[in-house]
Amino acid sequence: MTEADWRLGRRxxxxxxxxxxxxxxxxxxxxxxxxxxFSSYVWRHAVxxxxxxxxxxxxxxxGYGASAKYGGQDVSLPAQQAAFTALLGHWGLERxxxxxxxxxGAVALRAAVLDGVAYERLALVDAVSVRPWGSDFFxxxxxxxxxxxxxxxxxxxxxxxxYVASAAHRELRxxxxxALVRPWLGEEGQPxxxxxxxxxxxxxxxxxxxxxxxxxxxxxxxxxxxxxxLPPERGERLAAAIPGARLRFLEGAGHLVQEDAPAxxxxxxxxxxx
Numbered sequence: 001m002t003e004a005d006w007r008l009g010r011r012x013x014x015x016x017x018x019x020x021x022x023x024x025x026x027x028x029x030x031x032x033x034x035x036x037x038f039s040s041y042v043w044r045h046a047v048x049x050x051x052x053x054x055x056x057x058x059x060x061x062x063g064y065g066a067s068a069k070y071g072g073q074d075v076s077l078p079a080q081q082a083a084f085t086a087l088l089g090h091w092g093l094e095r096x097x098x099x100x101x102x103x104x105g106a107v108a109l110r111a112a113v114l115d116g117v118a119y120e121r122l123a124l125v126d127a128v129s130v131r132p133w134g135s136d137f138f139x140x141x142x143x144x145x146x147x148x149x150x151x152x153x154x155x156x157x158x159x160x161x162x163y164v165a166s167a168a169h170r171e172l173r174x175x176x177x178x179a180l181v182r183p184w185l186g187e188e189g190q191p192x193x194x195x196x197x198x199x200x201x202x203x204x205x206x207x208x209x210x211x212x213x214x215x216x217x218x219x220x221x222x223x224x225x226x227x228x229x230l231p232p233e234r235g236e237r238l239a240a241a242i243p244g245a246r247l248r249f250l251e252g253a254g255h256l257v258q259e260d261a262p263a264x265x266x267x268x269x270x271x272x273x274x
Contacts, residue, residue, distance in 0.1 A: 005044075006040075006041050006044050006179075007022075008020040008021055008022040008040060008058065008059070008060060008065075008066055009022050010022050010023075012059075012086075012087055012090050014062055014082070014083035014086055014087065015079070015082055015083065015086065016062045016063070016073060016074045016075065016079045016080075016082070016083055017062035017063065017067060017068030017069070017070065017073055018062070018067060018068040019059050019060065019061070019062060019067050019068075019083060019087060020059065020060050020065065020066040020067045021040075021057065021058065021059035021060070021087065022057075022058060022059075023055055023056060023057045023058075023091075024047050024048075024051045024055075024056045024058070025047070025050065025051025025052065025053070025054055025055050025056050026051070026054075026055055027052075027053050027054040027055055028053075028054055028055065028096075028097065028120075029054070029055050029057065029091075029093050029096040029097065030050060030054035030055065030056050030057065030096060030097045030098075030099065030273070031056075031057045031058075031088070031093065031096045031097070031098045031099070032046065032047070032056060032057070032058050032098075032099050032100075032101075032104075033059075033061075033084070033098065033099070033100035033101065033104025033105070033107055033108055034058075034060070034061070034064070034065070034101055034102070034103075034104050035101045035102020035103040035104050035105070035126075035127075035128065036064070036102060036103040036196055036197075036200075037064075037160070037163070037164065037180075037184060037193060037196065037197075038064070038065075038101070038102070038164075038180060038256075039060045039064050039065025039066070039180075039183060040058040040059060040060050040065055041065065041179055041180065042101065042180070042256065042258045042259070043058055043258065045258065045262045045266070046099075046258065046262065046265065046266050046269070049266045049270075050266065050269070050270070050273075053270070053273075054097070054273070057091060057093070057096070059087060061075070061080050061083065061084075061104075061107075062075060062079070062080070062083055063075035063192055063195065063196055064183065064192075064196070065183050066183070069188045069189065069191075069192040070188070071191065073192075073195065074199070075192075075195055075196045075199055076199040076200075076201065076204065077103070077106055077107065077110060077200075077201070077204035077205070078110070078204060080103075080107045081107050081110040081111050081114070081115070084107050084108070084111050085111050085115045085117055088111075088117060094118070095118045095119065095120050096119065096120060097119065097120045097121045097122075097123075097273055098119045098121070098122050098123070099122075099123040099125065099269060100122070100123070100124055100125065100127060101125040101126060101127065101257075101258070102125075102126055102127060102128055102230075102255070103128045104127070105124045105125070105126075105127020105128055105129050106127065106128040106129060106204070106205055108122065108124070109124075109127070109129055109205075109208060109212065109215075110204070110205075110208050112211075112215060112217075113208040113211035113212070113214070113215070114208060114211075118217070119217045120217065121217055121218045121219070121220075121272065121273060122215075122217050122218070122219045122220075123219070123220040123221075123222060123269055123272055123273075124219065124220070124221050124222070124238060125222045125223075125257060125258075125265070126222070126223055126224055126227055126229075126230055126235070126255050126257060127221070127230075127238065128205065128230070129205060129209075129212075129234070129238045130205065130209060130234055130237050130238055130241070131202045131205060131206060131209075132202065133200060133202050133205070135166070135228065135229045137163055137166075138197060138200070138229070141194065141197045141198075142197050142198065142200055145194040145195075145197055145198035146194075146198075148194055149190070149191055149194040151190075153185070153186075153190065156185075156190050156193075157181065157185055160181050160184050160185075160193060161177060161181050164177060164180050164181055165177055166228070166229075167229060167254060167255040167256040168254050168255070168256040168259050168260050169224065169226040169227075169252060169253055169254030169256075169260045170252070170254075170259070170260050172256075172259055176259060209241065212238075212241040212242050213241060213242070213243065215242050215243065216243065218244070218272075219239075219242045219244065219245040219246070220245070220246050220247075220248065220268070220269075220272040221235050221238050221239040221242075221245055221246065221247045221248070222235075222248050222249075222250060222257065222265065222268055222269075223235030223247070223248070223249050223250070223257075224249075224250050224253035224254045224255055224256075224257045224260060224261070225249045225250060225251050225252070225253060226251075226252065226253060226254045226260075227253070227254050227255040227257075228254060228255065229254075229255040230255060232249060235247060235249070246272070248268055250264050250265060250268070253265075
């Protein structure tokens with residue numbers, strides 16, 4: 001599926017901006033959450049495979065992908081949690097299966113612990129969930145977002161391209177990298193990129209980490225063995241914190257497992273969801 005084929009045709013007004021979303025396939029409900037600095041585009045291959053068995057719901061968080069971006073926007077983890085919980089209500093989903101990557105994992109976990117959202121099953125893929133967060137670059141920008149936001153556009157684009165490319169263990173196709181970088185360019189995209197990093201705060205997972213022990217849905221933790229953004233030991237810690245969670249490593253995959261090992265990831269998800 002190419003970038004031109006990937007369009008989210010529906011809208012929802014979340015408290016922190018317009019959400020672009022869509023659903024594909026037919027069957028039991030399944031919700032996919034993307035991470036940062038990505039969008040629902042990373043799930044394009046999985047949607048095609050999972051849509052044979054499930055009604056797959058995908059969305060771009062406010063401030064990401066095709067969804068609304070604007071100055072002063074709240075794109076913090078609590079704001080995205082509120083958007084997700086409201087969106088589930090809009091969809092009328094009371095107990096869907098959920099697959100969440102990176103920052104989306106933190107959103108799904110907070111919704112479960114703090115909002116009491118119930119999942120039929122929960123798969124967490126290289127999920128932001130335990131401290132410390134992110135790569136060295138992420139923490140550097142978090143500490144000086146205003147300085148980085150003032151970069152000339154061509155330097156900003158070069159920085160974002162190198163950063164996104166580093167999420168994958170294998171070299172990304174040029175068209176794929178272009179699609180992942182494009183939402184962060186231009187008058188809206190450049191400040192939005194630094195806004196979401198500036199608002200990242202580890203206390204938003206610190207306040208729910210103890211609550212992982214109360215989760216009771218079947219849980220799968222999937223991790224790229226070569227993840228340099230969130231090393232595999234974070235996956236081990238997350239799996240140990242959730243009762244009964246299974247841990248599966250994908251060899252030859254970095255943080256962006258959807259691009260490094262799409263077939264292996266879908267196979268692991270289908271096996272777990274069945």
